[in-house]
Amino acid sequence: MEFTLKTFIFYGFALMTVASALLVVTVRNIVHAAFSLMVTLFGVAGLYVFLQADFLAATQVIVYVGGILVLILFGVMMTSGHFEMPRQIKSRIERGQLLLGGVVALALFMLLLTVIANTPAWKNLIDDGTELPPTTEKIGEFILAGEFLLPFEVVSVLLLVALIGAALISRKEVRD
Amino acid sequence: MTLQHYLVISAILFTLGIFAVLTRRNAISILMGIELILNSCNLNFAAFSRFVTPSDDINGQIIAIFGIVLAAAEAAVFLAIILAIYREFGSIRPDEVDTLKG
Numbered sequence: 679m680e681f682t683l684k685t686f687i688f689y690g691f692a693l694m695t696v697a698s699a700l701l702v703v704t705v706r707n708i709v710h711a712a713f714s715l716m717v718t719l720f721g722v723a724g725l726y727v728f729l730q731a732d733f734l735a736a737t738q739v740i741v742y743v744g745g746i747l748v749l750i751l752f753g754v755m756m757t758s759g760h761f762e763m764p765r766q767i768k769s770r771i772e773r774g775q776l777l778l779g780g781v782v783a784l785a786l787f788m789l790l791l792t793v794i795a796n797t798p799a800w801k802n803l804i805d806d807g808t809e810l811p812p813t814t815e816k817i818g819e820f821i822l823a824g825e826f827l828l829p830f831e832v833v834s835v836l837l838l839v840a841l842i843g844a845a846l847i848s849r850k851e852v853r854d
Numbered sequence: 855m856t857l858q859h860y861l862v863i864s865a866i867l868f869t870l871g872i873f874a875v876l877t878r879r880n881a882i883s884i885l886m887g888i889e890l891i892l893n894s895c896n897l898n899f900a901a902f903s904r905f906v907t908p909s910d911d912i913n914g915q916i917i918a919i920f921g922i923v924l925a926a927a928e929a930a931v932f933l934a935i936i937l938a939i940y941r942e943f944g945s946i947r948p949d950e951v952d953t954l955k956g
Contacts, residue, residue, distance in 0.1 A: 685855065688855055688859075692859070692863050695863060695867070696863060696866050696867075699866065699867050699870045699871075699890055700870060702870070702874065702886055702887075702890065703870045703871075703873055703874040703877075703878070703886075703887065703890075708880060708882060708883060711883060711886060712886070715886050715889065715890075718867075718890065718893070719889075719893065722867075722893050722896075722897055725860065725863065725897060725900075726897075726900055728855065729860070729900045729901060729903070729904040730904060731900045731903070731904070731912075731915045731918070733915070733919075734896075734900055734915050734918055734919060737919055737922055738896075738922065741922050741923075741925075741926055742889075742893075742922070742925075745926060746889065746925065746926055746929045749929055749930065749933055750882060750885060750886065750889075750929070750933070752933070753882050753885075753933040753936055753937070754882055756937060756940070757882070757936060757937065757940045757946050772879070775876070775877055776877050778876070779872075779873055779876035779877035780873065780877070782872070782873075782876060783869045783870070783872050783873035783876065784869075786868075786869055786872060787865060787866070787869040790861075790865040790868070790869070791862070791865060794858055794861045794862060794865060795858070799906075800857050800858065800861070800906075801858075802856070803856055803857040803858075803905040803906065804855070804856050805855045805856070805904070805905070808909060810909060810910070813912055813915060816912055817912065817915065817916055817919070820912070820913075820916055821916065826916055829920060833920055833923050833924070836924075836927060837923060837926070837927050840927035840928075840930055840931050841927070841930055843931060843934070844930040844931050844933070844934035845934070847931070847934040847935060847937075847938050848933075848934035848935075848937040848938055850941075
């Protein structure tokens, strides 16, 4: 693989995604973690662009960065006056939890790496750089007039149910 | 770029999300971990759609879009539950919320 501008940008996005995801799970201030999450989501959107998934990248930016992240920030600001988590690790239980979580996560990562490296069908699949036409029209056809019509309707009902449920759960209870 | 590049990035995101879910002591941080996991999953769908199936087949991308919709619904319900819990307990540390009856 020759080192072109495209690969340079790809590694930039990859580094951005991974580094900011690392910040999300390590930084103590929740608001900082939320903004790192924003960088991660933008990085994933950039990777979608490299996968020629233009509509998916736009959806990622609109829904995640514009919707979910704002929701998370609202949640942070409505629930806790103090954003910093305590500096020193207090109890033995907490230290044990950190250690155990780290071991489990590391073991899982090693397992995934082994699978990725050793599956024969996934080897030598190189992006040949063919450019696809924009996918939006095709996705619209698939969803509104194709085989994904039923899942589309189901997921819209699910979204409605979830939003009504969320409004019901979070409202103040009026007792009379 | 090969498929494995994307799979490794996705594996890193997934692992970090699992780590956050297991070790964070604040419900909103746990939600961020879940979002990382869902993102890694969607990235996998898009990557396999690009590399494994023929190039005019975009079913994987459509599944990823459904995944984003589900993530949005999940985040809304999660935050509603967090608000209700905060009103009831005055805290959103998961280990302090240990009674079912209000």
